[in-house]
Amino acid sequence: MALHHAQSGEVVNVLTHSELSAVQSQAIVSTPDLEVMRLCMPEGKQLPPHAVAGAITLLCLQGTVDVHAHGTWHTMQVNDHLYLQGHAEHALRALSDAVVLVNIQRRPET
Structure with missing residues (x-):
C-alpha cells in the first residue's frame, strides 16, 4: 500500500495526542519542490x-x-524552530523521545 501524501489544500494533523505512543516517522508532503516529514526519534537515537x-x-x-x-550543538525543545541553509551539514540526537517536523526545499532558489 502506498503512503498517502497530503494534497494541495488538505489539512493534516501532524501530532494527535491520542496517538502519541504509536506515532511514527512519515512523509506528509512529497512533491518535486518540497518534502515535509514527521521525524520520530526515540531517546538516544x-x-x-x-x-x-x-x-x-x-x-x-x-x-x-x-x-x-x-x-555547535543547538538544543531544541517543544515549539523551537531552526533554519538551516542549503548544503549545511547537520546531525541530530534525541535527548528524550522526540517528534520533529522537517521541511526540505528540494530545489534551492536560483
Missing part, C-alpha cells in the same frame, strides 16, 4: 552528519533534540 541541497527547517513538536550545525 542519532542521525549521522548529512546535508541536502535545499534549505531545511526543523520544528520540535515533542521532546528534546540536539542538532549539530555550524560547528
